[in-house]
């Protein structure tokens with residue numbers, strides 16, 4: 001039996017490997033605490049669940065989703081209102097918004113819609129692993145653009161070799177950034193639009209952490225940059241702001257031609273999101289900003305706990321103000337994987353090794369703040385006991 005060659009190019013999915021490691025330790029009776037995955041432990045707001053239950057009881061909602069692959073017009077309209085309210089961005093729900101099964105799906109469909117096999121596609125290193133997989137599944141070649149602490153983890157676009165920029169047809173970015181927590185600036189997005197225009201590169205700005213920012217960090221959409229809609233799309237989702245990772249609902253917004261092309265991919269792949277989920281998502285967008293606010297204060301509290309613990313064991317740094325991750329430098333030049341293993345062996349606490357996100361993740365681990373306060377406190381106590 002043949003398995004397609006394209007699959008052999010895909011590195012094993014980071015969280016699958018972690019899951020295996022966790023499962024083995026659990027099977028051995030060890031109390032493992034995983035701080036490796038960004039998946040909020042808190043429940044979806046009750047009223048959103050109730051909305052789903054109410055709509056799921058209606059027979060008319062049991063059929064293929066209305067407005068098919070694009071998403072219900074009511075959902076797309078609410079997304080447009082959300083972007084206007086939260087980011088000052090105007091999009092036309094008819095042609096510039098597409099419902100998605102999460103922003104991850106959008107990464108894959110962006111490649112199928114905009115990138116040809118053998119093309120070069122830029123992506124940040126470190127970066128969200130699904131970008132590489134999407135590029136490779138589309139038969140294209142990823143080109144890693146380093147993002148470094150000294151540049152606030154933003155890519156220096158002018159450092160990309162001209163022959164690569166000329167050859168590239170797409171770029172994946174994500175700010176607030178997984179894994180570094182860095183946030184972009186308006187100036188950076190303006191530069192990105194210029195760069196994309198100069199080299200005819202299509203931008204996929206993946207923004208599912210847009211609402212997860214601390215202190216006085218501004219919430220920002222790439223689409224707020226002048227001319228952004230000429231060069232790309234933004235992906236977003238309800239996963240992170242409303243504790244809805246399992247619901248699988250998100251959106252793409254921006255350039256109408258790209259939205260139409262992605263919509264064509266969806267038309268030939270799936271038939272959209274279950275209507276009751278879209279209706280519950282409308283409810284979340286309309287009424288649940290309070291949940292996001294509450295989650296931000298929970299994450300803030302957890303950030304402080306982790307930072308204080310790390311400081312007490314000699315790891316002192318100033319983290320950027322976005323996402324529910326901490327991108328932590330390893331002590332004394334220990335490699336990312338060695339430190340991850342050492343932590344696990346001594347404390348049964350799992351973190352993500354920075355190199356899982358690319359070669360420039362060397363020297364870092366990523367800690368996620370999405371476990372309960374109790375478990376995080378326990379994890380920090382174990383770390384303090386073993387490393388202080």
Ligand SMILES: Cc1ncc(COP(=O)(O)O)c(C=O)c1O
Pocket residue numbers: 038101102103104105128174178206208236237238239245249250
């Ligand atoms: C940068 C980035 N993009 C996309 C996703 C996927 O999110 P969604 O649940 O919207 O598919 C994640 C999830 O961790 C992420 O970190």
